[in-house]
Amino acid sequence: MTARRRAPKQAATDRAKTWLIDLGNTRLKWAAIASTNADALAAGDVHACAHAGTADAPALAAAFAQVQADDHAWVASVASSAMTAAVATALGRRGALVTRAVSQPTWAGVRIAYDDPSRLGVDRFLGLIAAHARGRRAWLVVGVGTALTVDLLAADGVHHGGLIAPSPTVMRAALVQRAPHLPVAGGQVVDFARDTADALASGAIVSARALIAHSLRTARQRLGETPTLLMTGGGADALCDGWRVRAQRAPELVLRGLQVYAHAAAVPPRQLD
Helix, strand or coil: CHHHHHHHHHHHHHHCCEEEEEECCCEEEEEEECCCCCCCCCHHHEEEEECCCCCCHHHHHHHCCCCCCCCEEEEEECCCHHHHHHHHHHHHHCCCEEEECCCCCEECCEECCCCCHHHCCHHHHHHHHHHHHHCCCCEEEEEECCEEEEEEECCCCEEEEEEEEECHHHHHHHHHHHCCCCCCCCCCCCCCCCCHHHHHHHHHHHHHHHHHHHHHHHHHHHHCCCCEEEEECCCHHHHHCCCCCCEEECCCHHHHHHHHHHHHCCCCCCECC
16 A cells, blocks of 8 residues: 555656746746756757746746656756746746755856856856856857857866956947937848948957957967857847857856756755745
């Protein structure tokens, strides 16, 4: 009798999944995997939707419809407190154990350069972890989302700091706010434009590329070698297309870092509020 009562609980535990959730400023990305082993996350596992900063409960409920009791959800969020709480609530209603990833001084072989590592955005932190797990070499990790972030990681896992700038999309949006007659989208990247749309597109993209090229040069001076450029984020393809630079693209870099984080966690970090 005792064995029969325990069987359903054991079956539920056997079916439990790990959910990796990357909550950005404008997009939600998630994946459900059977384990946190290095080979458990495939590109086809990843799903995404725009949230535009609104805590849309029906959309979140639909995104997490397959979450079950005893599943473990690991959340990396740079979104607002309200949006983060909405995700936690949607997951909690499904019975999942929810744990939030937070930036740490050292983790999975990476040592963060910030005097206060908690001030480093968790998306950048997880990107560094994922890069180091990808290969023990020097990396220049560039994220192109709402912001353009650049982080230098040496082969020994030492983070040398980074830079934050507006992404090309935000550069154009900022100009349009001050000059509403300008087009917020469109145009081609050229050397010298003959119309306003091309001039805006070229100025924003080339500015971002120049910052990255500068970072590659200064990284070589600091490390004595040129780091491998690793690009991630929703704007990475637009920035790389047509640019003669050697770069690896990793659209799911934050989720892969979150996977490494979860796998390495001997003691789970603090719970979501």
